[in-house]
Amino acid sequence: MNVAVVTIGDELLAGRTTDTNATWLCERLAERGVTVERVTTLPDRVGDIARVVNEYRAEYDAVIVTGGLGPTHDDVTMDGVAAALGRSVEEHDDALAWLEADGYSRGDLASGTAELPAGARALHNDAGVAPGAALESIYVLPGVPAEMKAMFESIEDEFTGTPTYREAVVADEPESALLDRIAELRDRFDVSVGSYPGESVRIELEAGDEATVTDAAAWLRDQVESP
Template identity: 60%
Template structure:
């Protein structure tokens, strides 16, 4: 399953807020076997959101969009997704019913626009917040608040999957440049995915759908770089 992530917010582009949502979602999707092919940050602009989401929805199996879902002036995520599919924003009957069924929410206390979603969307309940999310075709619209986003994703996590890759990590106390030839041989010999990440040492991550192959590749590399 190939997935793209779109995170919405001027504050992300300005560096005022760290984009932890993208990192968290990418890790959870990878754990489930999905492949994250793109991560994009866009401003609070309906036209930009609509253009990018529409383009990704045509290419990938699913698109996850996170951003402000409330009724304030800069909460444009849902409207942008609606525009991507040429759908109107309506007072969604399922969203209305959800708030009516939960006694802690008084309809008169909800801000105008809280129950507005794209027409024919599937409502995603916000268990730790207020404004609901939605699924529009293959696009999942989640809140920007991390705790709300995480809870909402967990509720639909079973809809994402693929071939899970097993990971082995080898730490190497050498310059990364010295590993070029041995990593090339490793990939050819075991047909594994390999990533190298320099820091105090070099972390070499080896991925394969067969755990025995991943472990054998890690052992082979360890023998040559120890």
């Protein structure tokens, strides 16, 4: 299963808010064996959201959109997702019922709080108010991290893939000096390799077979200088 993650918010693009949601989602999806192919951040603009969501739903098995839910003037994500699918936005009976069960009367709710794209499945917000939505292959989650995490955990079983295994080897050598040994590693073992320089070089190995990763890491540790 491959997925695109789309985060929404002018504040993300301005650097006023750190996008921790994308990192958390990528980690959780990777744990489930799901491949994240794209992470994109968009402004609070209906046209941009509609265009990108429409493009990504054709390319990937699922699209997860976070941010911009609620009744305020810049909460336009539901409108953008609805536009991507050529649907209207309408009050959702299930979302209203959940909110009323949580103690909110219709009179307590700001106009638009329970409006979702027509035909969507409402996702209850256990950590907040604004509901999320699932429709076709698109999942719309809140931008508040605690709310996003709780809502994703309620649907994470819908994201499945092939488990992968990872192991890291740290080398106290320049990255350029390791190229020949990394090339030999790839020849010997069926693993993906990434190298990340810093004070030392962290070499990450990944494969679908745990024994292969373990053997490759053991071989590489014998070939490099450890810190």
